[in-house]
Amino acid sequence: MIQVLSGQLLIGLxxxxxxxxxxxxxxxxxxxxNVVNFAHGxxxxxxxxxxxxALHYWGVGYWWxxxxxxxxxxxxxxxxxxxxxxxxxxxxxxxxxxLTFGLALVLEGLFQNAYGISxxxxxxxxxxxxxTNLGFMYLPRYRAWVVLVSMAVxxxxxxxxxxxxxxxxxxxxxxxPALLQAFGxxxxxxxxxTYGYGVALAAxxxxxxxxxxxxxxxxxxxxxxxxxxxxxxxGMGSILGSIVTGLGLGLVEGLTKYLYPPASDVVVFVVxxxxxxxxxxxxxxxxx
Amino acid sequence: xxxxxxxxxASAASATGATSAPRGRPPASAWAYALxxxxxxxxxxxxxxxxxxxxxxLALFASAFNLLLGYAGLLSFGHAAFLGAxxxxxxxxxxxxxxxxxxxxxxxxxxxxxLGLVFGALAIRRSGIYFAMIxxxxxxxxxxxxxxxxxxxxxxxxxxxxxGKLLGVFALSGNLPMYYFVFGLFLLGFWVIHRTIHSPFGQxxxxxxxxxxxxxxxxxxxxxYKLLAFVISAGLSGLAGSMKALVFxxxxxxxxxxxxxxxxxxxxxxxxxxxxxxxxxxxxxxxALENYxxxxxxxxxxxxxxxFMACVLSFRRGIVGEVLALVKxxx
Numbered sequence: 001m002i003q004v005l006s007g008q009l010l011i012g013l014x015x016x017x018x019x020x021x022x023x024x025x026x027x028x029x030x031x032x033x034n035v036v037n038f039a040h041g042x043x044x045x046x047x048x049x050x051x052x053x054a055l056h057y058w059g060v061g062y063w064w065x066x067x068x069x070x071x072x073x074x075x076x077x078x079x080x081x082x083x084x085x086x087x088x089x090x091x092x093x094x095x096x097x098x099l100t101f102g103l104a105l106v107l108e109g110l111f112q113n114a115y116g117i118s119x120x121x122x123x124x125x126x127x128x129x130x131x132t133n134l135g136f137m138y139l140p141r142y143r144a145w146v147v148l149v150s151m152a153v154x155x156x157x158x159x160x161x162x163x164x165x166x167x168x169x170x171x172x173x174x175x176x177p178a179l180l181q182a183f184g185x186x187x188x189x190x191x192x193x194t195y196g197y198g199v200a201l202a203a204x205x206x207x208x209x210x211x212x213x214x215x216x217x218x219x220x221x222x223x224x225x226x227x228x229x230x231x232x233x234x235g236m237g238s239i240l241g242s243i244v245t246g247l248g249l250g251l252v253e254g255l256t257k258y259l260y261p262p263a264s265d266v267v268v269f270v271v272x273x274x275x276x277x278x279x280x281x282x283x284x285x286x287x288x
Numbered sequence: 289x290x291x292x293x294x295x296x297x298a299s300a301a302s303a304t305g306a307t308s309a310p311r312g313r314p315p316a317s318a319w320a321y322a323l324x325x326x327x328x329x330x331x332x333x334x335x336x337x338x339x340x341x342x343x344x345x346l347a348l349f350a351s352a353f354n355l356l357l358g359y360a361g362l363l364s365f366g367h368a369a370f371l372g373a374x375x376x377x378x379x380x381x382x383x384x385x386x387x388x389x390x391x392x393x394x395x396x397x398x399x400x401x402x403l404g405l406v407f408g409a410l411a412i413r414r415s416g417i418y419f420a421m422i423x424x425x426x427x428x429x430x431x432x433x434x435x436x437x438x439x440x441x442x443x444x445x446x447x448x449x450x451x452g453k454l455l456g457v458f459a460l461s462g463n464l465p466m467y468y469f470v471f472g473l474f475l476l477g478f479w480v481i482h483r484t485i486h487s488p489f490g491q492x493x494x495x496x497x498x499x500x501x502x503x504x505x506x507x508x509x510x511x512x513y514k515l516l517a518f519v520i521s522a523g524l525s526g527l528a529g530s531m532k533a534l535v536f537x538x539x540x541x542x543x544x545x546x547x548x549x550x551x552x553x554x555x556x557x558x559x560x561x562x563x564x565x566x567x568x569x570x571x572x573x574x575x576a577l578e579n580y581x582x583x584x585x586x587x588x589x590x591x592x593x594x595x596f597m598a599c600v601l602s603f604r605r606g607i608v609g610e611v612l613a614l615v616k617x618x619x
Contacts, residue, residue, distance in 0.1 A: 036417045087601055093417050094363045098557065099600040101550060105593025112586040225428045225546070228421040232414070262436055269429040273410055276422065280413040 016250015041224030047206025077199025119214025241284025350567030358562030361497030366427025372544030374526030400526020560606025
């Protein structure tokens with residue numbers, strides 16, 4: 001009984017870590033560029049595939065993939081921002097949403113073409129195999145690692161944005177990019193780097209997810225819907241808010257899986273409806 | 289979503305053109321519509337009736353969507369929910385409950401309007417980007433409900449929905465009678481949209497799109513206008529879904545999938561949002577493209593995405609919007 005519950009809660013915590021990582025990237029990108037990155041799920045998938053391909057074709061292992069895949073995918077994001085997204089700057093933000101939606105379709109279609117829709121499995125790295133018995137439940141070591149590292153990355157991002165000089169530039173750019181540029185900061189470069197960083201975060205989440213879930217071309221589109229709901233619930237205004245909401249909703253999902261499994265797919269959207277009823281601006285959002 | 293000023297001018301010109309033409313002489317747009325109706329009547333002899341019916345269903349769907357995006361400036365990313373839910377309910381009503389098809393269509397349309405009322409009331413509490421994400425979330429919820437419910441056929445969808453008899457007399461099993469039935473419903477739906485756009489209500493919607501705070505300051509209850517537009521749009525999307533279920537005699541998961549929601553955005557964008565005929569042109573192109581590329585599998589997704597990006601980057605007025613702008617510049 002308690003074993004099933006704690007098992008589901010652990011799965012919820014892991015899903016929640018991914019929601020947190022992904023909604024954090026979305027929030028950072030939206031904060032500065034005013035773009036909702038619909039391709040975030042596809043870029044998460046790219047990260048997972050980059051790791052899988054690196055292992056499959058060149059024998060590059062997990063630890064290198066953890067560094068190289070986000071770099072490669074982040075670079076791709078940077079180029080995409082520079083070539084395409086930038087041309088929409090100043091237009092209604094809905095155009096950014098539509099452009100990245102198109103990108104998501106292209107990426108998913110290309111990978112579906114090359115690899116089909118069946119899953120490719122990715123082995124857990126040797127150092128993190130096995131697990132420990134906590135008495136009331138069995139804790140696989142890799143899953144503990146995922147939760148810890150996600151938290152560390154989330155906290156580091158929060159620290160950089162809220163507490164450092166670089167973060168101060170970022171926040172200033174969010175408030176008033178024109179004024180920041182007048183002070184001599186290279187704002188366009190900052191835009192590219194920020195988008196690249198957000199995309200790299202998604203890819204990082206993808207690499208972490210590869211040993212847990214199957215690596216498939218469509219792995220991102222399911223997650224991104226939930227992450228959007230997370231963002232609506234938490235509000236994109238605060239970074240800490242998106243982290244807390246992501247983790248919380250993961251747990252709620254896990255709990256639902258224990259209490260009433262069929263509802264676990266929709267519970268996030270039900271929570272979204274409730275939050276819209278009671279606190280339209282989102283749990284951590286500021287009403288404009 | 290704000291169109292460029294030229295599009296606004298063009299759509300405003302076409303809007304006033306319908307009402308301010310000299311008395312006794314039909315306006316140019318009336319001739320255009322007459323020509324299109326004639327084309328519609330002849331269509332089943334010019335092309336495959338099923339292809340033409342598919343175009344009409346999706347054109348109505350896109351026109352209903354355009355009412356929301358092009359005139360009220362609300363981007364819904366979950367319109368597939370209305371199309372799909374109506375298709376499934378019509379299927380259930382006609383096939384399992386044995387209701388006449390008129391009631392089946394009515395039930396589907398009513399369900400879509402009701403869903404639109406509930407989702408719309410919640411979604412308009414946030415604007416812009418959030419509106420899109422909220423509608424997407426609700427549509428995803430409908431998707432999962434349809435996937436899990438025991439009467440929808442799950443992954444296989446619902447098959448073998450009978451086309452029945454119109455008014456209990458005219459059998460619609462043949463493609464030709466079915467086409468004219470669908471064409472009639474399409475005209476009805478299109479007329480509702482036309483009347484909505486060219487009414488004082490439509491004017492207020494455009495005012496809200498252009499400058500919401502000003503509309504509020506003029507004393508309009510903006511939320512009620514948005515909600516009513518959302519319900520009309522959802523209901524007509526439902527009508528399109530019910531028609532589609534009867535035409536193809538099936539309701540499938542792809543009708544509630546978010547790809548379908550994206551497709552309707554693309555059709556509207558490609559044809560020209562905020563133009564009366566843009567969605568029709570977009571639907572025609574999308575269906576033709578889909579038919580033409582059917583054998584290429586997932587390349588369709590890649591090409592759809594590519595067209596999306598090209599549209600957004602360099603073609604934001606859409607085909608009809610560009611043509612209208614060109615006409616305006618030349619005359």
